[in-house]
Amino acid sequence: MARQFELSDTSPVVVIGSGAGGGTLSNELAQKGIDVVCLEAGSRLTLDDIENNPPLMNGRIGWNDKRIGPPVWLCKTVGGTTVRWSGVTPRLQEHEFKARTTYGLLDGTTLVDWPLTLAELMPYYDKAEFKMGVTGTNGIPPSFEISNYKVLKAGGLKIGYKEITSARMAINPVARDGRPGCIQLGFCHAGCKIGAKWSTLYTEIPKAETTDHFELRSNVMALKINHDATGKVTGVVYADSAGEMHEQKARAVAVAGNVIETTRLLLNSASGQFPDGLGNSSGHLGRNYMRHVSSLILAVMPGPVNFHRGTQQTGLIVDEQYHKPERGFAGGYLIETAAGDPGGFAAFLGGWGEPIAKYMESYSRFAGVFITGEDPPQNANRIILHQTERDQYGLPVPVIEYAMHPNSTAMQLHAIRQTTQLYEAIGGVDVRSTEGVFMTCHNMGVARMSARPEDGVTNRWGQVHDIPNLFVSDGSVFTSSAAANPTLTIVALAIRQADHIADRMRRGEL
Amino acid sequence: MNHVIARRRVLVGALALSGLAFVLGPPALRLIRDFLGADALNETTRAAMVRMARLLYPHEAIPDDVYANVLDGALTAVATDMAFADALGAAEAALNAHQPQAFVELDETTQIAAMRAVEGQPFFATIQEAVRSRLYEHPAVWTLIGYEGPSFEKGGYLNRGAGVIDWLPEAP
Numbered sequence: 001m002a003r004q005f006e007l008s009d010t011s012p013v014v015v016i017g018s019g020a021g022g023g024t025l026s027n028e029l030a031q032k033g034i035d036v037v038c039l040e041a042g043s044r045l046t047l048d049d050i051e052n053n054p055p056l057m058n059g060r061i062g063w064n065d066k067r068i069g070p071p072v073w074l075c076k077t078v079g080g081t082t083v084r085w086s087g088v089t090p091r092l093q094e095h096e097f098k099a100r101t102t103y104g105l106l107d108g109t110t111l112v113d114w115p116l117t118l119a120e121l122m123p124y125y126d127k128a129e130f131k132m133g134v135t136g137t138n139g140i141p142p143s144f145e146i147s148n149y150k151v152l153k154a155g156g157l158k159i160g161y162k163e164i165t166s167a168r169m170a171i172n173p174v175a176r177d178g179r180p181g182c183i184q185l186g187f188c189h190a191g192c193k194i195g196a197k198w199s200t201l202y203t204e205i206p207k208a209e210t211t212d213h214f215e216l217r218s219n220v221m222a223l224k225i226n227h228d229a230t231g232k233v234t235g236v237v238y239a240d241s242a243g244e245m246h247e248q249k250a251r252a253v254a255v256a257g258n259v260i261e262t263t264r265l266l267l268n269s270a271s272g273q274f275p276d277g278l279g280n281s282s283g284h285l286g287r288n289y290m291r292h293v294s295s296l297i298l299a300v301m302p303g304p305v306n307f308h309r310g311t312q313q314t315g316l317i318v319d320e321q322y323h324k325p326e327r328g329f330a331g332g333y334l335i336e337t338a339a340g341d342p343g344g345f346a347a348f349l350g351g352w353g354e355p356i357a358k359y360m361e362s363y364s365r366f367a368g369v370f371i372t373g374e375d376p377p378q379n380a381n382r383i384i385l386h387q388t389e390r391d392q393y394g395l396p397v398p399v400i401e402y403a404m405h406p407n408s409t410a411m412q413l414h415a416i417r418q419t420t421q422l423y424e425a426i427g428g429v430d431v432r433s434t435e436g437v438f439m440t441c442h443n444m445g446v447a448r449m450s451a452r453p454e455d456g457v458t459n460r461w462g463q464v465h466d467i468p469n470l471f472v473s474d475g476s477v478f479t480s481s482a483a484a485n486p487t488l489t490i491v492a493l494a495i496r497q498a499d500h501i502a503d504r505m506r507r508g509e510l
Numbered sequence: 511m512n513h514v515i516a517r518r519r520v521l522v523g524a525l526a527l528s529g530l531a532f533v534l535g536p537p538a539l540r541l542i543r544d545f546l547g548a549d550a551l552n553e554t555t556r557a558a559m560v561r562m563a564r565l566l567y568p569h570e571a572i573p574d575d576v577y578a579n580v581l582d583g584a585l586t587a588v589a590t591d592m593a594f595a596d597a598l599g600a601a602e603a604a605l606n607a608h609q610p611q612a613f614v615e616l617d618e619t620t621q622i623a624a625m626r627a628v629e630g631q632p633f634f635a636t637i638q639e640a641v642r643s644r645l646y647e648h649p650a651v652w653t654l655i656g657y658e659g660p661s662f663e664k665g666g667y668l669n670r671g672a673g674v675i676d677w678l679p680e681a682p
Contacts, residue, residue: 051662052660052661055643144672145673147674150675150678154679183665183666184661184668184672185661185666186661186666187661193662194662301677302677303676306658306671306674308667309658309661309667309671309674310667310673341646341657342646342651342652342657343645343646347639347643352565352625352629352638353566356567357568357569360646361654361655362655363656363657364656364657426679
């Protein structure tokens with residue numbers, strides 16, 4: 001049963017955010033008997049609130065407050081971006097943890113190796129896959145083969161790809177863990193109406209609530225993290241839905257606001273002792289912002305595909321994830337099926353007039369993929385606070401500054417060429433793609449883990465180098481972006497972080 | 511220019527009414543909408559906007575009344591969204607730039623050129639987004655392009671064609 005903590009209670013770990021990182025960390029800690037208060041800016045939806053209506057659901061789950069810069073895909077709702085995500089859960093590869101060693105020093109980047117290896121993360125990947133019910137692992141069958149995947153596979157085989165799979169999805173193919181099997185609704189990005197897709201909204205959060213160690217406070221916006229004279233954090237100031245301010249005292253604080261809001265909170269918590277924001281003695285906080293090399297690529301096939309009939313993304317090609325410098329760039333990318341409603345795709349493709357209208361008339365014959373590829377960290381790609389513009393809480397609005405690295409541009413063009421060949425090999429025509437910075441993204445890197453404190457914001461456990469009881473628990477801690485969709489790794493790192501926090505508490509260090 | 515000035519006056523009125531509507535609730539909002547729909551957008555402008563909607567996403571098989579329907583849907587936002595109202599004012603000015611000739615009387619090439627000339631302005635994206643989102647939610651357009659829409663009420667697509675594809679070459 002859910003617990004209620006006093007504001008003055010100094011015993012709980014305060015977790016900010018209830019998505020893949022925050023929701024998982026909260027539950028993992030609560031299961032170990034550690035008290036947790038989870039602060040979530042959004043409200044708590046039920047499956048009844050979820051509708052097969054993308055624009056409506058964007059209003060219900062999206063983080064649509066003012067922000068300057070390229071679009072990001074944040075959610076303000078209990079469950080965070082796990083309500084909106086696709087469920088694609090590939091692992092990082094070994095070389096991707098050693099980006100600096102493998103790729104060398106790419107000009108204009110700040111590449112360093114992760115302060116941990118694949119071998120160290122492996123047991124946590126196993127736990128994350130079990131928790132999330134990833135297809136093709138733990139005896140769970142591969143996902144149902146949607147027609148978009150069948151096209152991808154046929155074309156992929158034709159041009160010589162070998163590693164093509166419909167597994168690695170955190171969507172139940174059959175009932176498991178109290179949730180039903182997928183019935184191919186489509187509309188995954190609008191929230192899964194039946195809960196077949198893993199989301200902390202109906203897994204981690206209610207499970208934490210079955211312990212006597214967890215309280216979720218939704219509709220509260222964290223504004224500032226306070227600390228004492230010794231430099232330890234002591235509590236979190238937040239505004240409730242009526243705008244009233246409160247401070248929840250804390251034994252430790254973990255921030256998981258999906259990169260942009262994580263940065264904003266740490267910067268807004270600047271004090272006399274930490275004038276540049278919490279955890280920013282290295283100057284790296286908010287920098288090295290990565291969002292993956294991403295493109296949407298569509299082709300018109302010779303017959304109907306009807307890619308709206310089923311999951312928006314199931315199935316991927318792994319062959320290009322490896323580091324093959326002969327391609328003319330470092331790192332690799334994944335080719336993943338992608339489908340969506342016509343309004344959304346007309347927006348992604350952009351433009352107006354006959355070229356886009358005529359193209360949309362081929363909708364039922366579209367096959368499509370989404371590219372996600374390694375995006376090297378750059379110092380100038382960053383999240384900062386606006387000098388004058390304030391939001392409804394009186395806080396500076398976030399500004400995102402991002403430009404693609406030449407390595408990313410080369411990779412994107414390669415991915416577009418390969419995918420074009422793939423579709424043309426089986427009769428696809430009129431391949432169209434988005435180039436440059438894509439509208440949706442995987443946010444990573446602004447509080448990266450580093451072996452040396454001067455190279456990043458957090459250590460190998462996601463603990464802020466400068467502050468022993470302050471943690472970062474979302475994609476912000478990624479040292480480099482790797483190619484894979486980040487959620488599985490965020491969950492694995494959160495499980496690992498919970499073990500670490502519990503260990504340190506046992507040893508009396510926290 | 512007169513149109514724009516008239517529009518501003520109407521919008522100021524709408525703002526005041528919006529405040530009132532906040533107190534009065536939905537019936538008053540409907541009143542504002544009717545007021546704006548009937549008076550604020552004169553026939554020439556409305557026709558120009560319907561034409562613009564078609565030129566943004568020209569589907570030959572879709573009749574004008576669908577585009578008119580889409581535009582009317584977009585116009586309901588005027589009562590509550592001042593940014594949209596401003597965009598509409600700017601669009602009106604742009605489309606009426608060829609006076610005394612009305613926008614709808616221009617030949618298509620000139621119409622498209624007039625739109626190209628202003629496509630970089632923020633209002634254009636606002637109008638385009640309003641048209642795009644509503645047009646591609648319209649059942650007539652779904653039928654045309656072969657989109658089948660929400661599926662939860664029908665039990666999903668699992669037993670309604672998911673994974674069905676009959677033209678692919680056999681895997682080697």
